[in-house]
Amino acid sequence: MLATISPPAGYGVAELQLDIDDTEHERRRAAGLGVATGHGFGGLDVLMALPHGLPVPLEALTDHQRAYVLRAPAGICTVTGGQVVRHVIRPCRVRLATVRAASASQLALDAADKFTTICARRVIITRPPSVHFPEKLLEFGSYGIGVCLQHPDGELETLVEPRPWRVKRHSAEDWWFAETAYGHFLAQQSPPASALSQAP
Template identity: 30%
Template structure:
């Protein structure tokens, strides 16, 4: 997929129940950062008194597409949940510096690595730099690279509205091949 102005493979898992629910009601990916931010504060499937939601957030919820929330009586219930969970971004780079830069774009969202044809001449120093940033490295042709440095998990990672929007855009690409160039 094309994202952050680079081509990347986003390895992800899919929550099949949420995928089937969305397909049944015709709901694709949700791109509104404001809406996802409000939804982050609501539990999934549990009615919340409307009186506990402030007016600006309630306005955002009332504009949500069908299938995102249910407003019934004096309660609002969040129905939407992330449908994919990205677990690794793989960037295919023509050069070492490009690989480091492009893989770094994913630092806030998930572990990442890049694939290059060959290591640079100063391979120990180059791998130490990639390790410093937590970026994994694989070497060889894109069809069968060998991992020479494992990507590191994100330390103290917490989901954010921006992460959820990233997930939604990955889902949009996964289901419909939609462009997700601007996150």
């Protein structure tokens, strides 16, 4: 499913379009698990080192990895018979960051540019282009940031298409951002309080 949220603190004012993994979302709900950001990047580094759904001998793990998986709740992984199986996967993908501004200013460009390593980006403006706008359009286009003009009736006119975003590499930082965005999504659901459990 698609959902729209505000970004985590530190990323300015924007709307994030999330593509929620419905299967993982339901699995976490059934397990009583919300976000999996316990221990920040460190815990996610451990999880990224484990293949999803395949058993790994505990003796093959480092002391740090073994300590983490032995404390993790069942929604994260299970340890049986001297082996650990990771269940958790990234709960969502951030598809698009949208910044709204009066015009295609440098501030709007900077706000959208914060999401360069995360997703596609666009700016929605409400003021029609000025005579100097073609140069600004080229600048936004060179950064891969789309520009749409919102007309008074609400219709959006695409002036610059956002550059499609492709995953270059998977990192714990990207997974952490997805978990944090997922936490914001959960907070918008009802009841919000019970959905925000964290892994150790």
